[in-house]
Amino acid sequence: MATKLSLTNPLLTPEQWSQPPSRIAKVPAPLETQIRHFACELIEAAGILLSLPQVAMATAQVLLQRFYYVASITQFSVRDTMMACLFLASKLEECPRKVKDIINVFDYVVKRRRNLLITPLEMFSQAFYEMKNGLIIAELQLLKQLGFNVQVQLPYGLLVTYLQCLGLVHHPQIPQLAWNYLNDALRTCVYVCYQPPTIASAAIFLAARQCQCKLPTQPPWWTVFDANLDDMIYISGHILSLYETPLPTNIPLTCEELESYLENVQAPLSNSPSDQV
Structure with a gap:
């Protein structure tokens, strides 16, 4: 039987709406919502600095949202995933950017958003190597977890x-x-x-x-x-x-940061609504 190409976006199932993998992993719904929001903000900021067209940034944001409804933020680093989403989206929209440029820009926007000292990322440093390795692995996981269904129709x-x-x-x-x-x-x-x-x-x-x-x-x-x-x-x-409460600056972006955050944070999470519908 011939396979028909669908021009509609794949949507969540009721089970995915109500019980995403991160919820099963005991990540509070408000925190997951904040992490998704923060990651999408960083994708947009990085895309602007990389002079990417809006369609590429939007595609990357949708891919990130899809990914974390089939994978948990406790197992797959948000930092690596958002870099991989923008890297993949730039190829899908035929405006590819170099891996080193994506890494350097994300390193910059994360430091700026967290009000950290902004220093150049050395290309042969351990930090650069870890981010590059994380990006490459995250792209493979992105394709695997989404079943290579990475088409995005925008409105x-x-x-x-x-x-x-x-x-x-x-x-x-x-x-x-x-x-x-x-x-x-x-x-x-x-x-x-x-x-x-x-x-x-x-x-x-x-x-x-x-x-x-x-x-x-x-x-x-x-x-x-x-x-x-x-x-x-x-x-x-x-x-x-989205306009009710500003995002905190200490939102975790790696699995290690998330584990530490869940163990040590004392301040209550904001009352922003969960992304369940």
Whole structure:
């Protein structure tokens, strides 16, 4: 039987939603949410410094979210995985970057985010070797754990089309605001829970509410785009939750840091919602 190529994104199963591997490994849901959020922020920062197109950064963020629904952050270093995701995404989007450049940039953005002294990473140092080895192994694990299914369909093109259909392309605020919401949603589980049409519709829904712009309801405008109101509300809630509490600077990025954090941290985790839907 011939295999059909699907142009839709693979979505989480109900079991993966409710019980990701990190939860089985006793990592608190708020901490895992913060780690995912932080890693995606670092991917975006590194991508900008590497002059990568937005599609590559977005693809890398989605791959990281997918990976940690089939693998635990206690077994696979987040630092290595986020480097591997950006390295792989740059190849998938035909804008490859050198391994040494990716390592140096991630070393820089992590130190800057943690307010550490920024010193050049020596190419033949032990630290460089460990990061290079970690990146290469993480890329192999990424492909293995995802079953080489690394295609990512993004909703940006659909967003522009939907805005045109609704006559909102020239609105002074909604297009940019909706675009920003799509970018921010990459730091949540949204892209592994819903297909692009629903995500694009949710971004418009949230932007229109923010701007107090009334859209057609007879029939509801989102039904034309195969979206569901409840799904859009869920997505909007996840996006808005990003703005509630700033991320701490001591979020662990390696398995060793995570183990130490879980053993020694005394301060309560923030009350940010879990990425379960």
